[in-house]
Amino acid sequence: MGEEVVTKLTDYDSNGVNDDRLLWEAGLPSADDLTPLTLQLIPSELAHAFRISPESSKTMNDVNRASQNTFASLQRWHSQDMASMNREETVTERDETDLVRQGSDPKKLRRVESGGTDEAADADSALCSEKFETVKRPRLVWTPQLHKRFIEVVAHLGIKNAVPKTIMQLMNVGGLTRENVASHLQKYRLFTKRMQSNEEPSSSPDHLCTSRGATPQSLRESSESCHPHNTNGHMGMPTMMPYQPQMMPMPMMMGMTNGGHVGMPVGYAGGPPAGFHHPYNFGYYHPVASHDN
DNA sequence: TTGAGAATAT
DNA sequence: TATATTCTCA
Numbered sequence: 001m002g003e004e005v006v007t008k009l010t011d012y013d014s015n016g017v018n019d020d021r022l023l024w025e026a027g028l029p030s031a032d033d034l035t036p037l038t039l040q041l042i043p044s045e046l047a048h049a050f051r052i053s054p055e056s057s058k059t060m061n062d063v064n065r066a067s068q069n070t071f072a073s074l075q076r077w078h079s080q081d082m083a084s085m086n087r088e089e090t091v092t093e094r095d096e097t098d099l100v101r102q103g104s105d106p107k108k109l110r111r112v113e114s115g116g117t118d119e120a121a122d123a124d125s126a127l128c129s130e131k132f133e134t135v136k137r138p139r140l141v142w143t144p145q146l147h148k149r150f151i152e153v154v155a156h157l158g159i160k161n162a163v164p165k166t167i168m169q170l171m172n173v174g175g176l177t178r179e180n181v182a183s184h185l186q187k188y189r190l191f192t193k194r195m196q197s198n199e200e201p202s203s204s205p206d207h208l209c210t211s212r213g214a215t216p217q218s219l220r221e222s223s224e225s226c227h228p229h230n231t232n233g234h235m236g237m238p239t240m241m242p243y244q245p246q247m248m249p250m251p252m253m254m255g256m257t258n259g260g261h262v263g264m265p266v267g268y269a270g271g272p273p274a275g276f277h278h279p280y281n282f283g284y285y286h287p288v289a290s291h292d293n
Numbered sequence: 294t295t296g297a298g299a300a301t302a303t
Numbered sequence: 304t305a306t307a308t309t310c311t312c313a
Contacts, residue, residue, distance in 0.1 A: 139303095139306055163297065178296080183306055186298070 140180050146173065150184060 142150070153170040154162040164182035171181070 142305080165296070179307070182297075183308085186300095187305075189298090 140176070142184055146176075147184075149173065150181070150188070154185075154188070 149171050150167065153167050156170065157166060162185070164178045164185055167185065168176055168178050168181045
């Protein structure tokens with residue numbers, strides 16, 4: 001879903017307006033199917049009855065002019081947007097063209113946003129400065145795919161080595177910042193801590209590895225100890241695999257059983273806990289309840 | 294100086 | 304509640 005949008009936007013960037021129009025017009029009703037704009041929609045009697053001030057009838061010139069205005073404003077909007085994006089890329093000096101979002105290094109961005117006296121910032125055009133101050137970076141949404149990737153990398157590294165920078169590098173997702181990962185990792189740790197506190201003290205590592213209630217402890221043990229097929233401490237997960245997070249309709253995600261988890265660490269034999277399968281269950285997964293029942 | 298992690302803000 | 308930002312400390 002998201003990928004589709006990105007693809008279209010990319011096409012939009014590279015193909016120019018003419019192709020855009022093809023894109024925009026695809027699937028739209030033909031001119032014959034539409035009521036001509038030159039036609040007055042409300043009969044004068046009706047307009048009079050409802051005290052609607054009659055609109056002056058439109059000529060083809062009016063219609064064309066309106067159409068051109070619309071295109072012009074769209075193009076203006078588009079070029080401003082592109083300028084803004086280019087500006088961010090320049091400032092961050094990072095290749096984030098394959099973004100999940102238009103992210104950037106928060107520290108560098110902050111410096112400019114706070115109206116710093118940096119020479120480069122001063123040299124910017126008023127338009128760029130204004131745009132840059134007002135445009136707020138969209139927040140990253142941790143899609144199930146992205147989170148799955150995160151979980152895979154954390155599991156791969158083991159909790160000891162799972163630090164934001166390393167996770168970010170192994171996830172290999174364009175535009176993902178260390179801050180994004182750190183924030184998510186923080187949430188993840190809180191989640192795992194909560195799970196641990198709910199966990200029965202007598203739980204053995206084996207239990208942790210095989211049961212549906214696999215806990216973060218199994219991740220702590222990391223890939224080395226818990227993976228039956230794992231002889232070298234690796235989980236067979238391709239590292240540094242270029243990853244394009246994709247939005248997936250939730251019903252599809254819900255229908256995803258273990259078989260649907262390509263690349264899920266083998267340590268999750270029997271399937272990762274519900275909270276890992278459907279990650280945005282950080283707040284909904286209750287391991288104790290699942291054990292009891 | 295940098296990065297991790299916690300605390301706090303949005 | 305999710306994510307971003309800021310702060311502290313190693």
